[in-house]
Amino acid sequence: MRSHNCGELSAGDLDREVRLAGWVGARRDHGGIVFINLRDRYGVTQVVFNPERLSRDDFEKSAALHSEDVIQVRGRVTRRPAGTENPRMSTGEIEVLAEGLVLLNRCAPIPFEIDEAAQVSETVRLGYRYLDLRRPVMQRNLILRHRAARTAREFLSEKGFVEVETPLLTRSTPEGARDFLVPSRLDPGKFYALPQSPQLSKQLLMVSGLDRYFQLARCLRDEDLRADRQPEHTQIDLEASFVEPEDIQDLVEEMVARIFQTVNGRPLERPFPRLTYQQAVDVYGSDKPDRRFGLEITDVTELAAAGGFEVFRKAVAAGSRIKGLALPGVDPSVTQLKGYEEKVRELGARGLVWIKAAGGNFQSPVAKFLGPEILAGLAGKFGLEKGVIFMVADADRKASLLLGAFRLMLASDFNLVPPDRFCFLWVVDFPLFEHDEESKRLTSVHHPFTAPRPEDLDYLESEPLRVRSQAYDLVLNGTEIGGGSIRIHQAELQRRIFKILNLEPAAWEREFGFLLAALERGAPPHGGLALGFDRLLTTFLGLPSIREVIAFPKTQKGACLMTGAPSEVSPEQLKDLDLRRIS
C-alpha cells in the first residue's frame, strides 16, 4: 500500500515515484493548489496537489479532504522551490507532487486537534485515548517504553536470566495491599486474587533451581490512585540464587544505566551512592530522599535549647529534638513565613520557628528569647549568611519527617529543583519491622519474606524494632523506583518471622504452607528486586504522571473513561458466579 513512510524521504530520493499512506494533518488550500501534511508514526511529509499533475477528479477530492482522513497518495518526490523549504521538518527539503489520491477512510469530527500544541484536558484525552495516542508525543512515549522494555529483556537475557510467566489467577494472602478478587465459577464462594507482585512465584522458581528469573510483570493492587500509582502497573521483576545484596545492586545499576542510555541517550554515573535508612531519615527526613537540591536537615538541639526560649527548653526536657534546615539567599516576606507556620502545622507539627538572617542581622518572632549569641551560633551551624532558618521541635524521627515534607515544599516553592538532573541512590539497612498504630502490632517494612541481617538475628524476639533487614530501595529524584531484598530461605526463620508478626500458626500454615514446604525442600539462598517500570520511565522522561507512559490508564476513581469500565454485569453472570449484591 505504501513504498515509503512519511518520515523517511529526503533530497536523496528526488524524482522517485512513491506511494505514501497516512493521516491528513494541517491542510492549506489555495484554490488552485492544495498542500497537506501527511502524517504517520514515522513523521510528516508535505504533499502538493497541483491540478496540472493529477486528474481533475483527484484534485477535487484533495480539496475536500478533512483533518484526520486516511489517504493513500501516489506521486513524485521533488525538491521544494528555493525559499520554501521548511527547516523545522526532517522532510522539509522535499515534497511529494501528488499524481493520484485514494481516500482510504473518512474521519468524523474529532473532539480535539491532533496537534502538539493543542491544550486538551485529561478527561477528554482519556475519553478518546486512541486519538490522544495519535499525537506524536504519546507515540514517542509508547515507543520509548517499548525500547526500554526491550533493553531490559536483552540485558537480563545476556546475564543468563530466564523470563518466566507467573499466574494472574493466584491465591489471596493476608499481608500487603488490598487484593483484586476474581470469583471462581467452578468452586462457588471461592476467589482467586490477582497478584500484587509475583513475589512468591519467583521465590518458588528459585527453589526449583532456575537460578535466575525475570519478568515484565503486571502487578495489581486495589488501593487509591495517585499521579505515580495505577491499579495495574508493570515491574521489571527479577530474582537470583546464591547472591548477596551487592550482586543484585550491581546488576540493577548496570541495567538501569543501560535503560537510561536507551531512553535518554546518555550514560549514568556509577556506582550509585548508598545511604542507610537512618542517614536518609536524619538528613533528608525521608526514606526516598530527593538529592537534586540541598536543604539538608541538621540537629541543633543543644544550641537551640541553650537560649531563653521556653518552648524549646520544655520540649527538649520532654525528650524532643530540635532540628532545622536553612534556605539560603532568599528574603521572603513575614506573611509568607507565617503561611509556612500554618502549612507545617497542617503536616502535624506543633509549630515552626523561623529566623531571617541578613548580614549579621536577625529577624524572628523568637529573636528576643534566643538572644544574639544563639542566633549567630545557629546561622554559623547552618552556614547561612543571608536567608532563612526553619526549626521544629518534636520527637527525633517525627521532627525529621516533618522537615522532610517541608523540605520538598520549599524546593518546589523556591524552584530549587534543577531540571534534567538524575540523582540515583540506594537506601539500605531498613528496619525489618515497624510498629503499626492501627493494628497495634509489628508489620514488615518491606514484606514478611525479607531476610534480617544475620548480625541482628539475636534481637529478633527481644528487640525486634532494632533488627535491620537485607532490603534495599533504589531511589531516583525522590521517587522509589525499585525495591528488593535477600529473602528468607529457611523455613525455620520464616516461621519465627511469622510468629513475631503475630500471625496465627494455623493461619500462616494455611496461607503460606506451600512456601514453608518449599523452603524445607532445598531452597537456595536467594534475593532479587523489582523496578517500577512505569515510574522509571515517567521520571526518566520528566513527565508529570505515570499515565503518560501507559496506553490506557485509569482515572483516580479507577475508571476507564473510554470503555466505561468498571461496569455492571448481567444477573446471569452474577448467578454463574454465585454472587449477589448486598447493598
Next chain:
RNA sequence: GGGGCCGUGGUGUAGCGGUUAACAUUCCUGACUGUCGAUCAGGAGAGCGCGAGUUCGAAUCUCGUCGGCCCCGCCA
C-alpha cells in the same frame, strides 16, 4: 476516610449577582497556484455538569450530588 483545586460552544479559556454569555481555535460556506499555526470574507455552534435553595433577578451566592485532577491516609 479526610483536605484542596476544577467542571461555561467540539476544544481551551474569560465572565464571579442584572451581559444579546465574551475571546481564541476547530467546524461550515466562499475567495485565492507556494503554503506549512496559510491568509481574507461570511456563518454556525454553549445558556454555563446535574438537582435543590437564597434573591425581584443566579453561569456568578449556599447546600447536595456526579465527574476530573493534586495531596494526606492507604499502597508489605
